Amino acid sequence: MKRYDLRARTDQLDPETDYEEMSRILAAQEFPWDINQALSFALFRTYAVPSIGKLLFSTGEFTDRVQKRYDDTSLILDAVLEHGLGSDQGRSSVRRMNQMHGSYDISNDDMRYVLATFVVTPVRWLESYGWRPLTPNEIAGSTFYYRELGRHMNIKDMPTTYDGFAKLLDEYEREHFSFDPGARAVADSTLELMCTFPPNNLAPKPLIKAFAYSLMDDHLLEAFGYKRPPAVVRALSRGALKARGRLLRFFPPRTARKFARDLPNIRSYPAGYKVDQLGTFPTGCPVKHVKPSEQAQA
Numbered sequence: 001m002k003r004y005d006l007r008a009r010t011d012q013l014d015p016e017t018d019y020e021e022m023s024r025i026l027a028a029q030e031f032p033w034d035i036n037q038a039l040s041f042a043l044f045r046t047y048a049v050p051s052i053g054k055l056l057f058s059t060g061e062f063t064d065r066v067q068k069r070y071d072d073t074s075l076i077l078d079a080v081l082e083h084g085l086g087s088d089q090g091r092s093s094v095r096r097m098n099q100m101h102g103s104y105d106i107s108n109d110d111m112r113y114v115l116a117t118f119v120v121t122p123v124r125w126l127e128s129y130g131w132r133p134l135t136p137n138e139i140a141g142s143t144f145y146y147r148e149l150g151r152h153m154n155i156k157d158m159p160t161t162y163d164g165f166a167k168l169l170d171e172y173e174r175e176h177f178s179f180d181p182g183a184r185a186v187a188d189s190t191l192e193l194m195c196t197f198p199p200n201n202l203a204p205k206p207l208i209k210a211f212a213y214s215l216m217d218d219h220l221l222e223a224f225g226y227k228r229p230p231a232v233v234r235a236l237s238r239g240a241l242k243a244r245g246r247l248l249r250f251f252p253p254r255t256a257r258k259f260a261r262d263l264p265n266i267r268s269y270p271a272g273y274k275v276d277q278l279g280t281f282p283t284g285c286p287v288k289h290v291k292p293s294e295q296a297q298a
């Protein structure tokens, strides 16, 4: 296979009907590492919205079992990608997500914003660091894919185009990003986890953290109270990723598809897993509601 063969294949696909196959080619074959990185960094963006970061902190899951949360998120979403929304695995995944989300008081606006991070951040990552950017046809296919996922998650008033999602994301972040100590704890915990991912685990932790901060924009860093990295560190980190992208132009495309379960950073299930057993099984609201009588005693 030649370098542009997969792009030639997505060119032949119709974004409105073939969005699942197109997303599979992009996320599992053409750009598995880049899209995984983009979505891992997108997690931080979602934490920086206090209503999201606070809830994730209050369940205790991202601070106590961060590896499992990371793995379950990837595996649940990947089952939809691999098998399709209409498959048994895809339906089990959506059911699991809807059960979890249904246990909490989550606004449609927050759901829509998180969906927008899935649509927009891979496109922006690949524009900056990919061996090639996505084509307009691929961007349209990916947008259709996430709109369809959003429809199954009962998310209302979704934008209809990529540009609509990008506008929504930028405006939501401008309006909502701000500091919250719980969100910061969730971000710290996720960053610690990323330092343990192979091959990051071979490098000194401060170096990996400096690299990660360098990929975050100032608005995001400010929301967590993280220090802005020196300009030279930022330039070196981003430059290294761009150089990787340029180098990859000379490599042939991947012939076998690579799904989340094949990634070395997914480590919770060496003996395998069933999709309907992934995720959490919440029994109630994690936020402590203090009764007026207890408040009076305090």
Ligand code: HEM
Residues within 6 Å of the ligand: 051, 052, 055, 056, 059, 060, 061, 062, 068, 069, 070, 072, 073, 074, 076, 077, 097, 100, 101, 104, 106, 107, 110, 111, 112, 114, 115, 153, 278, 279, 280
């Ligand atoms: C399109 C939007 C979203 C998608 C695709 C999504 C996806 C997922 C997935 C795959 C899981 C299961 C992974 C696991 O076990 O950790 C999960 C769990 C969870 N999600 Fe979402 N999510 C979305 C939006 C949101 C929003 C907006 C919030 C909060 C405001 C949220 C809060 C949670 C919580 C609390 C859990 C249970 C795990 C925990 O306690 O941390 N999600 N989500």
